[in-house]
Amino acid sequence: MSSESQSEKDVYSKYNLKRVINASGRMTILGVSTPRPEVVDTVLHGLNEYFEIKDLVDKTGQYIAKLLKVENAVVVSCASAGIVQAVAGLIIKDDRDLLFNLHSSDKYVPREIIVPKGHNVNFGAPISTMVSLGGGIAVEAGYANECKPEHIESLINPDTAAILYVKSHHCVQKSMLSVAQTAVIAKKYNIPLIVDAAAEEDLQTYYQQGADLVIYSGAKAIEGPTSGLVIGRQQAVEWLKLQSQGIGRPMKVGKEGILGLTKAIELYVTEPKHETGQQMVIRMTPFIENLNALDGISATVVWDGAGRDIARAEISFNTNVIGKSAAEVVSFMKQSDIAVYFREYKVNEGKVEADVRSVTSEQLDIIYNKIKNIIQGAK
Incomplete structure (x- = not known):
C-alpha cells in the first residue's frame, strides 16, 4: 500500500x-469517486475566495456550455437535485407565484411527468420521489419489461408537463425505446424531454439526440466534487436556475463545488484519462x-x-x-x-x-x- x-x-x-x-x-x-489534484486545488481556492454567486453560476454555466457545445448549463448540488429542479422548472417556468408557493398552491398547471415504467427505479431513492418533490406527478408508461413509443404517446394529454427518460444500469434494458425515439415523440407533441444520465460518460450525445435537459452526476464519470451538472436548451436551463429562489434553495451548491466541477469538466473534455x-x-x-x-x-x-x-x-x-x-x-x-x-x-x-x-x-x-x-x- x-x-x-x-x-x-x-x-x-x-x-x-x-x-x-x-x-x-x-x-x-x-x-x-476521487477527483484529480487539479480539481482539489480549485476547490481549495474557491473555499478561500468570495464571489457574487449568481455571477459565478451564470459564468461557469456559460463556460461549461461552450466546452460541451450546448446552449446552456448549470452546476447543481447532485444529480437527484437536478431531477427535482428540472421537473419544477418545466412545471413552474417563470410563474413567480408558483415559484414561491409550489408547496401550497392549487393553481392549475400541467404536472404529469411521463416515465417508462422500467425507469421508475430506486437508485438509492425513488425516481418518483424526485418527481414529486419538483411538484410533478409521475405517470408510468408501458410495462416493467417493455416500453414502446406508442405507450408514451397514448398517455400524452393537456396535463403532460414533460417526459423523463432514465439512462442507467438500474433500469430495465430490454424492450425499451431509446433516447432518440423518445426525443422524436417529445418534438412531435412539443413536450420537453428530461434525460437523467447520472453515471453516463458521454456529456453530449443525449443533448444532440434532442433532450431539452440532461442531468449528470458531477462525482461519477466526471470525477468532480459532490455536485451535479444540468445541460440543455437555453430557456429550460434558465427556468431551472430560477428554482434557487424556490424548491432549489435547500439544494444549493457551494462556490467550491461550482468551481471544482467546472475544472473537472474542463479536464474531462480536454485531458481525458x-x-x-x-x-x-x-x-x-x-x-x-x-x-x-x-x-x-x-x-x-x-x-x-x-x-x-x-x-x-x-x-x-x-x-x-x-x-x-x-x-x-x-x-x-x-x-x-x-x-x-x-x-x-x-x-x-x-x-x-x-x-x-x-x-x-x-x-x-x-x-x-x-x-x-x-x-x-x-x-
Whole structure:
C-alpha cells in the first residue's frame, strides 16, 4: 500500500472509521469517486475566495456550455437535485407565484411527468420521489419489461408537463425505446424531454439526440466534487436556475463545488484519462485467474449492462463447495479492518461483480486473499 500522511491516518483513527476498498463502482454510499489534484486545488481556492454567486453560476454555466457545445448549463448540488429542479422548472417556468408557493398552491398547471415504467427505479431513492418533490406527478408508461413509443404517446394529454427518460444500469434494458425515439415523440407533441444520465460518460450525445435537459452526476464519470451538472436548451436551463429562489434553495451548491466541477469538466473534455474497458480487462486478468484457481469460485469478464465501456469481474460462488452463500461472503467481505464492497445486484443468483475503476492492483490482491480466507474458514 502507498504511504500515508499523518493527517490521513488521523482521519481514520480520530473518528474510528473503517477503511474501504471500493469494488462496487462510482457509488454514492462510498463517496463516489476521487477527483484529480487539479480539481482539489480549485476547490481549495474557491473555499478561500468570495464571489457574487449568481455571477459565478451564470459564468461557469456559460463556460461549461461552450466546452460541451450546448446552449446552456448549470452546476447543481447532485444529480437527484437536478431531477427535482428540472421537473419544477418545466412545471413552474417563470410563474413567480408558483415559484414561491409550489408547496401550497392549487393553481392549475400541467404536472404529469411521463416515465417508462422500467425507469421508475430506486437508485438509492425513488425516481418518483424526485418527481414529486419538483411538484410533478409521475405517470408510468408501458410495462416493467417493455416500453414502446406508442405507450408514451397514448398517455400524452393537456396535463403532460414533460417526459423523463432514465439512462442507467438500474433500469430495465430490454424492450425499451431509446433516447432518440423518445426525443422524436417529445418534438412531435412539443413536450420537453428530461434525460437523467447520472453515471453516463458521454456529456453530449443525449443533448444532440434532442433532450431539452440532461442531468449528470458531477462525482461519477466526471470525477468532480459532490455536485451535479444540468445541460440543455437555453430557456429550460434558465427556468431551472430560477428554482434557487424556490424548491432549489435547500439544494444549493457551494462556490467550491461550482468551481471544482467546472475544472473537472474542463479536464474531462480536454485531458481525458479514462481507462478503456479493454485496459480494465488486462488489469483484471491476473485477479480472475487467481480466483478461478480456488475451489468453488469461478470468475469471468462481463461488460456493463447499460452499454458503457466498462469491464468488470463477475465472481460466482458455489455454495455446495464453499459452504457459504454469496450473501454470506459479501457480509464477511465487509468485516475486519478493511471493508470490501462489490456490486451486489445479482447476489441472489450467487454472483457479485467487482468494478476495478477505483481499485489498485494491490487492492485486487487484498480482495483475492480475503475471498480465499473466507472460503477456507477464516474471516
